[in-house]
Amino acid sequence: AAPFVLRAFIEWLLDENAEIYLGFIFVILLTMCNVVMSMALNAGSHHTLTGFTQMSTGLQVMIFDKSLELGSNHGATGLVTTLHTTDTTRFIEMAMFVHGLWVSPILVVAATIALYFFIGWAGLIAVGLMIIFVPVQVMLMGKMQMFQRQIIKCTDKRIAAVNEVF
Numbered sequence: 001a002a003p004f005v006l007r008a009f010i011e012w013l014l015d016e017n018a019e020i021y022l023g024f025i026f027v028i029l030l031t032m033c034n035v036v037m038s039m040a041l042n043a044g045s046h047h048t049l050t051g052f053t054q055m056s057t058g059l060q061v062m063i064f065d066k067s068l069e070l071g072s073n074h075g076a077t078g079l080v081t082t083l084h085t086t087d088t089t090r091f092i093e094m095a096m097f098v099h100g101l102w103v104s105p106i107l108v109v110a111a112t113i114a115l116y117f118f119i120g121w122a123g124l125i126a127v128g129l130m131i132i133f134v135p136v137q138v139m140l141m142g143k144m145q146m147f148q149r150q151i152i153k154c155t156d157k158r159i160a161a162v163n164e165v166f
Contacts, residue, residue, distance in 0.1 A: 002030060002037070003118070005030050009030065048096065055095070063080065078163065081159050082155060082156055115127065
């Protein structure tokens with residue numbers, strides 16, 4: 001809503017015959033848009049962070065309880081440590097980003113409509129270029145995941161070696 005109110009405010013500024021009180025209304029509307037948006041974003045972030053912190057703690061407790069049942073000679077100390085520290089965090093990050101699967105298309109459509117409304121065909125061309133470059137991004141992310149898997153294997157070996165020393 002803020003871009004539309006801002007556009008109306010700019011039109012009001014350019015109109016020499018406009019009523020003064022309209023400027024105050026536009027300023028109040030812009031302020032209220034930002035306040036409501038900030039409050040909603042902060043409330044959502046708080047609830048999300050609280051829920052995922054509780055989920056992470058629960059996962060860590062479950063892994064810890066299961067590791068106590070394994071015994072001392074199970075040979076998977078590095079794996080258990082990685083599960084406890086890294087993988088629980090990754091699970092929470094994954095859960096946070098899953099929401100992007102349903103939110104992103106809605107945001108893209110809304111942004112595309114707003115771009116077309118404000119700047120015309122140039123906005124649609126920009127969205128088209130972004131869509132064209134999706135395969136390049138997919139390829140780069142595949143490479144990054146391959147490197148991440150290699151790093152995890154090295155980390156497991158390193159943790160196992162350090163635990164054998166102590």
